[in-house]
Amino acid sequence: MTIYRSHVLVCGGTPCVLKGARTLKDLLLKEIERYQLSDEIRVVETGCLGPCDDGPVLIVYPEGAMYSKLKPTDILKIVEHHLLKGRIVEELVFRERKSSAGALQGSAVPLEQEKYLSLQKRVVLRNCGRINPDSIDEYIANNGYLALGQAVTTLTSDQVVKIVADSKLQGRGGAGFPTGLKWSFTAKTTSDQKYIICNADEGEPGTFKDRLIMEGDPHGIIEGMAIAGYAVGASQGIIYIRGEYGLSIERMKNAIKQATDYGLLGKKILGTEFNFEIDVRSGAGAYVCGEETALIESLEGNRGEPRVKPPFPGIAGLWGKPTIVNNVETLANIAPIILNGPEWFRSIGTENCPGTKVFTMLGDINNQGLVEVPMGITLREIVYEVGGGIPGGRGFKMAQTGGTSGGCLPSEFLDMPMDYDTLSKVGSALGSGAMLIIDDTHCIVDVLKSFMKFFCHESCGKCTPCREGTTRLYEIVLALSEGTATDTEIQLLKELSGAMQLSALCGLGQSAPNSLLTCLNFFADEFQAHLNGQCPSGICKNLTIESEAV
Amino acid sequence: MKSLEDLKKVREQARQMTGLRGDQEQTKIIVGMGTCGIAAGARETMKAILDELNKRNLTEVTITQTGCLGLCEQEPIVEVEVPGEPRIIYGKISAEKARQIVSKHLVNNNIIGEWVIGRK
Numbered sequence A: 001m002t003i004y005r006s007h008v009l010v011c012g013g014t015p016c017v018l019k020g021a022r023t024l025k026d027l028l029l030k031e032i033e034r035y036q037l038s039d040e041i042r043v044v045e046t047g048c049l050g051p052c053d054d055g056p057v058l059i060v061y062p063e064g065a066m067y068s069k070l071k072p073t074d075i076l077k078i079v080e081h082h083l084l085k086g087r088i089v090e091e092l093v094f095r096e097r098k099s100s101a102g103a104l105q106g107s108a109v110p111l112e113q114e115k116y117l118s119l120q121k122r123v124v125l126r127n128c129g130r131i132n133p134d135s136i137d138e139y140i141a142n143n144g145y146l147a148l149g150q151a152v153t154t155l156t157s158d159q160v161v162k163i164v165a166d167s168k169l170q171g172r173g174g175a176g177f178p179t180g181l182k183w184s185f186t187a188k189t190t191s192d193q194k195y196i197i198c199n200a201d202e203g204e205p206g207t208f209k210d211r212l213i214m215e216g217d218p219h220g221i222i223e224g225m226a227i228a229g230y231a232v233g234a235s236q237g238i239i240y241i242r243g244e245y246g247l248s249i250e251r252m253k254n255a256i257k258q259a260t261d262y263g264l265l266g267k268k269i270l271g272t273e274f275n276f277e278i279d280v281r282s283g284a285g286a287y288v289c290g291e292e293t294a295l296i297e298s299l300e301g302n303r304g305e306p307r308v309k310p311p312f313p314g315i316a317g318l319w320g321k322p323t324i325v326n327n328v329e330t331l332a333n334i335a336p337i338i339l340n341g342p343e344w345f346r347s348i349g350t351e352n353c354p355g356t357k358v359f360t361m362l363g364d365i366n367n368q369g370l371v372e373v374p375m376g377i378t379l380r381e382i383v384y385e386v387g388g389g390i391p392g393g394r395g396f397k398m399a400q401t402g403g404t405s406g407g408c409l410p411s412e413f414l415d416m417p418m419d420y421d422t423l424s425k426v427g428s429a430l431g432s433g434a435m436l437i438i439d440d441t442h443c444i445v446d447v448l449k450s451f452m453k454f455f456c457h458e459s460c461g462k463c464t465p466c467r468e469g470t471t472r473l474y475e476i477v478l479a480l481s482e483g484t485a486t487d488t489e490i491q492l493l494k495e496l497s498g499a500m501q502l503s504a505l506c507g508l509g510q511s512a513p514n515s516l517l518t519c520l521n522f523f524a525d526e527f528q529a530h531l532n533g534q535c536p537s538g539i540c541k542n543l544t545i546e547s548e549a550v
Numbered sequence B: 001m002k003s004l005e006d007l008k009k010v011r012e013q014a015r016q017m018t019g020l021r022g023d024q025e026q027t028k029i030i031v032g033m034g035t036c037g038i039a040a041g042a043r044e045t046m047k048a049i050l051d052e053l054n055k056r057n058l059t060e061v062t063i064t065q066t067g068c069l070g071l072c073e074q075e076p077i078v079e080v081e082v083p084g085e086p087r088i089i090y091g092k093i094s095a096e097k098a099r100q101i102v103s104k105h106l107v108n109n110n111i112i113g114e115w116v117i118g119r120k
Helices: A014-018 A021-034 A072-084 A111-118 A136-141 A146-154 A157-166 A179-188 A209-216 A218-232 A246-261 A292-299 A328-340 A342-346 A379-386 A420-425 A444-458 A464-482 A487-503 A507-511 A514-522 A524-531 B004-021 B035-039 B042-056 B095-107
Strands: A006-011 A041-046 A058-061 A065-067 A195-200 A236-241 A277-282 A323-327 A356-363 A369-374 A396-401 A408-410 A434-439 B027-032 B061-066 B078-081 B088-090 B116-119
Touching: A006 A021, A006 B004, A014 A021, A014 A209, A021 A041, A021 A058, A021 A072, A058 A072, A065 A072, A136 A218, A136 A246, A136 B004, A146 A218, A146 A328, A146 B004, A157 A179, A157 A218, A157 A328, A157 A342, A179 A218, A179 A323, A195 A218, A195 A292, A195 A328, A209 A218, A209 A246, A209 A328, A209 A356, A218 A236, A218 A246, A218 A277, A218 A323, A218 A328, A236 A246, A236 A292, A246 A277, A292 A323, A323 A328, A328 A342, A356 A379, A369 A379, A379 A396, A396 A514, A408 A514, A444 A464, A444 A514, A444 A524, A464 A487, A464 A507, A464 A524, A487 A507, A487 A514, A487 A524, A514 A524, B027 B035, B027 B042, B035 B042, B042 B061, B042 B095, B078 B095, B088 B095
Parallel strands: A006 A041, A195 A236, A195 A323, A236 A277, A356 A434, B027 B061
Antiparallel strands: A006 A058, A058 A065, A356 A369, A396 A408, A396 A434, B027 B078, B078 B088, B088 B116
């Protein structure tokens, strides 16, 4: 083993790779070679560092200086000034764009970078951007697989279920169902075969957290799945990854192979009687397959359509056997909970919704990208502190939480804590953690038009309320934007939405009207203006802009 | 891997690889790498320190560089900072002297008085 004086971690998440991170990495290696620093500096490709919009990003240790928006010429500067001479290249260091303040004197890491990071609490992303995701050794160095080791050698299955239940961890895929409770149902069943499925079919528009978790720390998910398997008595795990996520599939497969080679997956894990194996399956691009029963249908080789529940998958899932379906982020929380105990987990976040939440921030916000913050943080803190505010100093109009199936919150809700309980009370949802920020130049009807078109396209067509409902919702919103809608149609929108929420077979149809209903509630004036043939934002083409005098 | 102990052994080995990225306070060696330092041979000094750390497998030490301290005639300058102790600044440190600093100061905790040009 060689000791290096410096480690350069180049972000290898998809957003950075698309912006040319691999080319920069090659250039970096070449420059390091040219200055004869190859024996002193180690270059590692790592998972997402967070500020995706400011990519490509890299971070230099031991200083912990993060450089963003890199161009090839910047690499030359970093090698010559930082790596060779030890001077941090201040003008390239990541900082919030709105701020022009200089670096904190005497600190290696500039103030703005610290602020962006200090509000964050990294549990799920503990290894993201810190380790090489293709190296099981680096994962183990950070206490990786220790939770699995302790669970299978010192705890009974019931104890593991109890620890997870005591932690009050809720499913991070969207619905927020208590994970411990879900596990306990399956643990109680008797069956010759049970399954653990990791739902990585991340289809919610604007959500890319699961992708970056898989790319940045694949072993964290494997460990979570193996612990789940031990807890409920399952010996087979399946990761269902969206087909578009090529890099996730590659890294997960590589990680599974490494874990199998080390004997951390397979037969008689760590000398115990516990056996567990994991397979990777890829989806084919249907939004509805993120719904657990549709996902199971797809795994069985059928059309991806949801099943009628009950029976729930926990009792009769894949091939009719008891099956746990957990989201990527949920499973990534398991190992830290086992290692640090449920009390530790409950000390983060709020009383009813403990832990952290990974958000993907996008839309009209300065720091687009991936962040992990404690539950219960306010919308204002996310938008203006972690997110760095809205570009151009424009006003905040609304935030859509939880992706396209979530509700829209206007500025009155900026100080509302973000957690599952609070958001569901106002008709929105924390959901998958997508945080779409929309500024005051946008028209509500125009925004809704694209949301409704999405559901219309993605409805699988199995049940009538969703198949017909999503189409009608889209038609009415379209009519509104063209100035041909009437008062009765607004009434119909409300009635239809209510009917869909009550009668659609799965979450897709039930949640499709969420954004529409919250907007009807909070932006009633704007709908009324459209009925009068006016679009206050001047977006809808056939309508006039409302004048101030009217 | 056949047991929890095997896993812990792998962990101890692997930790040496990533310790640099941790948050815990480590002994620091800082080499002056301004133009004056490089001209006086600071690169050779730095390489010798790294080589010595590798030979002795001292993974708990961080090496960084810094700019000119203003004492150009004393270059190459090497600073050693052990957590909880004052920072020791050595002047005119050749590659050979640098090796001795690693063995005497870092390993045996004996400051080499005659080379010291300052304390902070």
